Amino acid sequence: MIQSKGYAAQDAATDLAPWNFERREVGAHDVQIEITYCGVCHSDLHQIKNEWFPGIFPMVPGHEIVGRIIKVGDHVKNFKVGELAGVGCMVDSCQHCENCTQGLEQYCLEGSTQTYNNLDRSGVPTYGGYSNNIVVREEFALHISDKLDLAATAPLLCAGITTYSPLRFWKVGKGHKLAVLGLGGLGHMGVKFGVAFGAEVTVLSTSPSKEKAAKELGAHHFVVTSDPEQLKAVKGSFDFILDTVSANHDMNMYLSLLKTNGIHICVGVPTEPITIHAFSLLGGRKSVGGSGIGGIPETQEMLDFCAEHGIVSDIELIDIKDITASYARMVKGDVRYRFVIDMATL
Amino acid sequence: MIQSKGYAAQDAATDLAPWNFERREVGAHDVQIEITYCGVCHSDLHQIKNEWFPGIFPMVPGHEIVGRIIKVGDHVKNFKVGELAGVGCMVDSCQHCENCTQGLEQYCLEGSTQTYNNLDRSGVPTYGGYSNNIVVREEFALHISDKLDLAATAPLLCAGITTYSPLRFWKVGKGHKLAVLGLGGLGHMGVKFGVAFGAEVTVLSTSPSKEKAAKELGAHHFVVTSDPEQLKAVKGSFDFILDTVSANHDMNMYLSLLKTNGIHICVGVPTEPITIHAFSLLGGRKSVGGSGIGGIPETQEMLDFCAEHGIVSDIELIDIKDITASYARMVKGDVRYRFVIDMATL
Helix, strand or coil, X not given: CEEXXXXXXXXXXXXXXXXXXXXXXXXXXEEEEEEEEEECCHHHHXXXXXXXXXXXXXXXXXXXXXXXXXXXXXXXCCCCCCCEEEECXXXXXXXXXXXXXXXXXXXXXXXXXXXXXXXXXXXCECCCCCECEEEEEHHHCEXXXXXXXXXXXXXXXXXXXXXXXXXXXXXXXXXXXXXXXXXXXXXXXXXXXXXXXXXXXXXXXXXXXXXXXXXXXXXXXXXXXXCXXXXXXXXXXXXXXXXXXXXXXXXHHHHCCEEEEEEEEECCCCCCCEEECHHXXXXXXXXXXXXXXXXXXHHHHHHHHHHHHCCCCCEEEEEHHHHHHHHHHHHCCCCCCEEEEEHHHC | CEEEEEXXXXXXXXXXXXXXXXXXXXXXXXXXXXXXXXXXXXXXXXXXXXXXXCCCCCECCCCCEEEEEEEECCCCCCCCCCCEEXXXXXXXXXXXXXXXXXXXXXXXXXXCEECCCCECCCCCECCCCCECEEEEEHHHCEECCXXXXXXXXXXXXXXXXXXXXXXXXXXXXXXXXXXXXXXXXXXXXXXXXXXXXXXXXXXXXXXXXHHHXXXXXXXXXXXXXXXXXXXXXXXXXXXXXXXXXXXXXXXXXXXXXXXXXXXXXXXXXXXXXXXXXXXXXXXXXXXEEECCCCCHHHHHHHHHHHHHHCCCCCEEEEEHHHHHHHHHHHHCCCCCCEEEEEXXXX
């Protein structure tokens, strides 16, 4: 076993603290990555606090992982020691179901194995990227370009693919008006991708103070949704809304901003169920869809696209000892736009 | 003015009864239709009882209208006296907005004029098809084939187009597994169209007693949703669900029956809002969409398709004096599958 160190929550009531644990030896098809940076996702906090479902403790969060390959198994074909590599939200799946064989491992019909807070296929808990290393089968490791700032690349592994994938699936691009709802870790990546794909991008926000930041990210327009006049002016105007908000919000109001045939895409997970009046859909052949991260081939495609177009996340690098304080700031929306842990501080 | 007779509700608490009223004279672009048959839609009852919104009274319901042209205006181009014709849920729209010019008059951005319980563009209440005649601008009249049983054609004007349109929009056909939820006026047409378009059709029902009828309509499979074993067997199996139910129901359960990328299409309007857990959508990139009737060009296309393929509604012809008793039976689901009023009984 590989002696490893990280930060873990011992239970849902306890803050993260240093913890030593073991990872499996590097198998024939595995790579071992020395972790350089790990992004901080809002879902890390949801999970250590049992806000979605009862968690597996001790829990080492983190699924926006980048670093360097330090060991490869005998049968590894696509990675070499010394190369940059990343790991996102999944570390395994059945690899043979209808979805896996189409590269949709996130929708594996037998269930994909999450990078942390999950049991792997032999029943051992998985531990995430708030740690010094990770061992993963090579099919779930991603190639990372050395053209990009490495720390700012980490959030692409979750926030990036979570917004890239639905915009590609629904073919959002030139000629489309895209509204991005919420300007956090996910939302700011949605703006960057929407702009890169050629859409006319509007940020919808309750905070007038975010206008400057939204425009700096490339958004063409900014609408304060708490202002009835501004809201009225964009009724029935968007082809798509990319909804990154995980707080509860009035879906019917947002549906009224869509054009006929418009699609409201949910990538955030509010704690309360979504409530929709049937007429909000029938009145303009509208849809509400959801999308979860992306498959491995598409995650690689996204990383390559980012390398080509110089796209990374806007980040604030933190010391792992500040993780609890950073969570508190994240909950208040006081981060532009993603905290990334410098793993040298571990 | 044209002296007309029909059945009207004087207010939301009163049953339908004979009522004399006036229709406008036949204008240059109008046709006058002597009504032969009118279908009975569940929405007729919702509206006379103010279940959706406060209605305009006296109210003459009915928007599944077929009959014969008895007069045409000087500038009418496409209809001649003596021809069969039909009128559906709309009698007017702005004719110049982005949706109207694409033949999506049902989503007219200025609001389409409903066949009854609405004010026309000069502010006069509209009266529906439970009457001896109707005057309508020719753009909102449909050609009806003499190849089909005329009474059984009437429900195509609402139940037909309401199910035809979304199946066409979402390109449901060969290679798709389609579930039809609810086997009433809408659902039985959904089965017929789904089969005609080449889909593998399953009827989902809480009543085991409906299996024989579903198969007679052409459904390939029948699933009793109250049987956990039958339900388990179809988890994650459908590409589309056509949801025709206007009673409240558990959307999350039905979403679990969809494949990855599956779409749940709502054409019924439950009184309570739809409640969806975000994970029900994100867990398989699923969508919930809604669709309202269809535009005029597509309604004509549907009628022509039906004439070509010999598709009509299964109906029970009634005397207009039995309308209140028929409503009571409709509410209990005791009709196969649509009541149609024989207007000779008026």
